[in-house]
Amino acid sequence: MNIFSKLESWNDSKARESLIAMFESYQTEEVILIVPPVAHLDRPSLALHILQACAAKYAGTGVSVFYGNIAFGAWIGEEINNMFSYLSPSYLLSERLFAETAYGNSLLGKNAEVAFNAMLRDYSKSEDNCVLSFSDLQTLALEAKHWVSDIAKLVVSKAPKVVGCSTSFEQTAASVALLNAIKDLSPETITIIGGPNCAADMAEGVASLSASIDYIFSGDGEIVFPTFLKQMKAGNLSKDRIIRSLPCLDMDLIPTPNYKEFYDQLSYLIEPLPRDLCIPFESSRGCWWGEKHQCTFCGLNSNNLKYRKKSPIRVVEELEELVTSYPAKILAAYDSIMPQSYYTEFLPLIKDRFNEFGIFYEQRSNINLKQMGQLKEAKVDIIQPGIEAISTSLLKRMNKGIRTFQNIATMRYARIFDVAINWNLLYGFPGDQKEDYEETLRYLPLLHHLTPPILFSVKIERFSLYFYKPSEFGIKNLRPLDSYSEVLPEHVDPRKIAYRFTCEYDSGSLENPEIIDKLKNEITLWRSKWLPKEEINDPRVISPPEKEETLPALKVTKVANDKYTLVDTRGIAENMNTQTISHEQAYAALVTMSLKKLAISREVHQWAIANKVAIEIDGMHVALATANPDLLGVFEAQNT
Template sequence: MTVSLEDCPAPGVDVCLVNMPLSGVERPSIALGLLKALLTDAGISSKVLYPSLWFLEYAGIKNYRALESIRPEEAVVDWLFGAAAFPDFHPDHDRFLQRLDERNPRRGRKSLDRDQLLSLREQMVDFIDWAACKILSRNPRIVGCTSTFQQHVASLALLRRVRELAPDVVTIIGGANCESVMGRTTHKQFPWVDFVVSGEADGFMVPLVERMLMKGRNLGEEDVPFGVFAPVHRTVGYPSTSTGDGTPRAVTDDIRALPLPDYDDYFEELSQSLYAPQIIPGLPMEFSRGCWWGAKSHCTFCGLNGGTMSYRSKPAETVVDDMVSLSERYQVRRIEAVDNILDTGYFDKVMPRLVEEGHDFSIFFEVKSNMKKKQIETLAAAGVRWIQPGIESLDSRVLRLMRKGCTAAQNLQLLKWSRQLGVRVSWSLLCGFPGEEDSWYAEMAEWLPLISHLQPGAAVTLRFDRYSPYFTNPSSYGLRLTPSELYRYAYPLPDSALQNQVYFFEDEVARDAGAVTAIDRPGLAAARQAIGTWFRAWTQGALPMLSMVEEDGTLIVDDTRACAVERQHRISGLAHTILKLADDALPEVQLRGRLTEMGCDEPSIDRSVDELIDRRLIVRLDSRLISLPLWRPHRLLPAPSAFPGGYFMQGEDAVEQLLAAI
């Protein structure tokens, strides 16, 4: 079947903006919501469509959740849509599935098996055909997709089918998967895509769409904004720049005047979904772009922000009003800030207003982990119930390799204060950094059981992302990076093109050497085991607790950790003083200096410190003494499934809920 625009003299909508699988069904697309708001303000009709939600119904909950749990660098979702996107490409499926299992030996009991994956792949051809027909039934003149991580091949498949069914419809794609050289490669390799946007489109999307509505795909070079690849470039050649990887990337210098995103279409679609009762939506909101820390010291593993770390934030005076406006419009109190890092000016200008006005929001922010206790108290009081602080390790030597600008002691203190104040923390223990030593993990493994009452993370092997310092300068770290192995089964591209197409990479040397074994790295194996034990302690009934209260000059400490030497400690005298001073993680030299000024002698200090270490109530880290007990009372944490950005209620057991949260 072929649909022509001549058969539709009065198109129902100018632009269909499409959010393909796999992306979270529990939240709308902020990118497409923002573009719709801009187009509406300019008098251009548009509709945001969510095949991501349709896919949930098409594939079913179990299949959807199983796919969601697979690491994006395994390219499984891309491979699933490959038959629809590239019908003439026939990769070795047996080898792909074999390598998938070998690379993920601990896949859970609810993982999809070989036959299920092959069956799903076959079904995606029909799904794409059905989705394309459903989109074209709205008679759009332009169809555009947003593409991040696992959405790319699905988006290519959809746009290909749109071109086959309606040759006059203009196609466009943008998003993180299209930045710089990835966007240029997409445009070069897949001719059914008319336009590719590299970078931030909100600064020029309206005039670009206006020209496309007037001229179709026949725009001249003078009509094409910087950061857009158009059909004309396939003839005259592609533009280049003298910065970054030499490929244009658009940046919106000022985000202060951007409108609030329009999520009407998402909530309309959600209301019609079979799974609406199980989807608890959140509201993505943007208050800044870039990273002020990355502009100063780019973390070695971070590939976010494409070609620029330039930090731009919205005025603090507008933030609360925007939260209230969007929340009231959709009657949703859960807000997910999509920023890479919180603007520190908001501590003084935004959080106090949230407290004063008594807004009952549940908010998520990404933050830096070296916050002070007072700052965490400010966040908690303002309704920030969940944070992602970029902890990444509990060893300062590994953190220095990352250029994180924080220490293990600061990370530990943040975990302690967040548990005290009822703020849930998402974090991971990253491992596999060039230059790390196994003995560091062995040392870490020895004291990790002491903090089992704090929120656990997950041990995750380092991934090499495009735009990270590891990627841009691999030789200085002894790396030879190649696209993640399984991409070759998802794209019909030669190695040179694949190198420029994908986002995730791996070290060829490490891959050729095979998986690291426990014998090779016993310290890392011990740390992973400690993390696993810690995690299980949080999923098997009552949470471990180490807490204290002061009564008549004595600290009464209750201890239910597995490593506890006593269930209750009564700490008095000099040990009492040390335990309280160590609550602020003072440098040991400074702590001892204070005690000396109080008239304490060194032998007595040594004995009391040793006593507290033997009781496992303090830990020595980064030349500091850190008190581990929480103060009673402490606030309860949000439920592990209750992420402010939205969540999916499907009767999962507690273990799976916590896995999804961390």
């Protein structure tokens, strides 16, 4: 499918015409911060609007936020924009789009077609069922030059004193291209850049990309950005090109972001609006678990795992201000992990306050029945628990501090309370064993009544323990992915830019690809029971179909004092679809307990194992069935 048969060139596009018209009436401040492409169209930039609010409150300086990603997305269309936004950064396709414009490289950089074909292979696509072809990608990169030129002219026409870009994921080349073009047109304009791609020593790498960038901000900007603006007004700009952050320790001092510019620009440039608009907020930074035991593969929070949180009442006040000002479907917490104290301090405060929204939070995967009920009552009904494995051996390799029975319990409770969960099943760990995945494959068919995962290979990321302590994990020859040197100019050291790395290490899963194929096939089958065919391989889809009765089930229902019905539609051939069971059998199907302290007879335990309504793992009798929350609560109370 050739997208340019229906997509106009930038110069002839309606998107360009609308953007120019918007800028004619766009009243900007003396500082303009740009969200570069490619980024999601369904949410504002929390980071830039926080800086905007801090600049106003602490420096008395007006800041405008210009959504370059919306201007770009309005032109290429939401479907193609989403493709770029959700792709793994391993291919650097978004970086390749702007590589020639930013660095003077060859179009799309080196080996671009190889990277494109790798993306097709990894996402089980062909050019026929992908939203664009390699030829389209080349054309888009050529057209991107004109887009950058126009954006620079429009921004400079507003005569700002400072123009900045925020770069995360694959926004660096677009940022450099824009700032280069702006500096060429207006040498007196101060150009700045910041964001996750400037964290720690990555700032030095970004500084080497272009002499047109005056200042690089590294880390949290709530303190240093207003300070910089005050110094600018005083004519006393920093002599250091890289401005290192001071962490914001009192998060209650961060003012509420104002998202008006996002909604104004989105409404002006995009029609129809994205379906599931999202309002981002944050209640904490860092990771309270990672402070004590960093997960081996996790590179989030750069080198600042120190945990900080807002007071619950401050978060409530902020949310109330946001939801009364802007339309949205989802309130998304950008926390790495929800504060543990929020179960008692925060969730009761928001119960019945935000019922028209779904609320998203990342979680540890040791949620109990009561806690899942608290999440549901507070409308936190979309969560991402760090499940990652159905193997305690693998979980220990990750420093998770969680066992498999806890992961399964979290999945069960989510199904019981109809809480959507987004979770990944990972493979390819340093030092993993083939047996870890053979164990996993024994259990997965028994879990088809619970939300299925997306399968991913482990990536070696900057700031992870794999990156900092490779020898401890048998990692050798750690180096940036080849795609970085294919995109970056030759004088730049990819080791100071790269977020993802490659290396050599022993791995039972990677050395036995048939195991990975079995995992892929099993998860594809599992997802096919939950999702329409066209969404089976879509990592964005986490919510089940609206009709609960269409999903696989393993459910206990009480029909009399000592009489229960067990419905099993998981598709396990030897299992009966429906059977009448006793109270003790229902207990075995619903309650997880130590094998050393079974509260049921050995005969009933063996019945549960034989009927696959429970499994033995971690020295536990692990129940798999679901039930009404009240019924399950009664049974679990009997086990205390």
